[in-house]
Amino acid sequence: MSSYVGRRSLLAGAAGMAGVAGMAMAQAAPAAAATGRRYEGKVVLVTGATSGIGREAAIAFAGEGAKVGFCGRRENLGWQVEREIKQSGGEATYIKADVRDPRQLQTFVDRVVRTYGGLHVAMNNAGVQHRKYLTDMTLAEWEDTLATNSRAVWLGIKYQAPHIKESGGGVILVTGSANEFATRPYAGAYAASKGAVTGLVRSAAVELGASGIRVVALSPGTTDTAMVDGWRSIMAPDASDEEWAALKAGPQPGIDGLKRMARPKELATAALALASEDMSFLTGVSVLVDGGMLAGI
Known part of the structure; x- marks a missing residue:
């Protein structure tokens, strides 16, 4: 009693x-x-933000008041994104970095913190996909996939978490994939790399929760990015540019719910929601934003 x-x-x-x-x-x-504006006074870091989901996320976070530091390998695209954000009244700094190189990744994280005085949200978004059967894939392609999609996530968490803790807590977002849960031919290495992300997110959430850090994977289905364009040689090798664009914009039989690909901006909007205080009790999970693709499998 x-x-x-x-x-x-x-x-x-x-x-x-x-x-x-x-x-x-x-x-x-x-x-x-x-x-x-939900991210006023916050510092947000995004990897792989020169195109696709990362680009839209950097723009969206800045539009919500964040100071955004982002990286990517393609300098011309990086400067374009930085200019676009600043011309819209936002604050952003592009830093060239290859997440496959631990030194470059750590330097990028540290530079963002030095530039803006802290770190509250880190979005580990950089990713690659080599569309090949497992038996046709080279060792270099396999290692490139895992180094970019899995190892860089671990390194990102390693370098980002101390800064986020010092800033009073925050969120680590990881761009996962519906391939964490189900996959199709030609995506073996990609599925393996994204499956590793699931384990990293869960482990990091358990280890970092007491430090006030949430860790969440945003897991898209098929999204109209440059990665999808990499499928062209397999799906429609003889299509003209106009035919390929029409094919992407048309009904998608593999997406049983909404019957269309996602737009990168829609995933950026989801990222803003997941990293916000509205989701303050969400951690250690992969959140599917796939238009109902897996619902039909």
């Missing part, structure tokens, strides 16, 4: 402390509440 009472007292004390913390947060009147 006394043990039960003791537990109740402990819980009551914890609840009281939570209440005090809640009042303190309310009194802080964060800039986001004043401006209506």
Whole structure:
């Protein structure tokens, strides 16, 4: 009986402390509440942001008030994204970096923190896909896939987590894939690399939760990016540019729900939602945003 009472007292004390913390947060009147922009005063990092989902995510976070540091290998595209954000009134810094190189990745993370004074959200988005049967894939292609899609995620978490903890907590997002759960021919290495992401997200969530860091995978289905264009030689090798564009824009039999590919901007919008305070109790999971693709498998 006394043990039960003791537990109740402990819980009551914890609840009281939570209440005090809640009042303190309310009194802080964060800039986001004043401006209506969810990431006002926050620093956000995005890898692989020179095109596709990463590009749209960098633009979207900046549009919500974040200071955005992003990387990619293609300098011309990187500068274009930076200019676009700044011309729209946002704040962003492009840094050339290859996430396959641990030194470049760590330098990128550290530079973002030095430039903006902290780190609150890190989106590990960079990814590649080599569309080949497993038996036809070269060792170099296999290692490139795993180095970009899996090892770089681990390294990203390793380098980002201390800065996020020092900044008071935050979110590590990882771009996963529906291929974590189900896959098709030509995607063996990609599916393996994204399956590894699932384990990394779960493990990191368990290890980093006490530091106030949530870890979540945003797992898209088929999205109209340059990665999809890599399928052209397999799906429609004889199609003209116009025919290929029409094929991508048309009904998609493999997406049983919405019958169309996602637009990168739709995934960026999902990223903003998952990293926001609205999802403050979500961690250690892969969230499918696949238009109902897996619902029909």
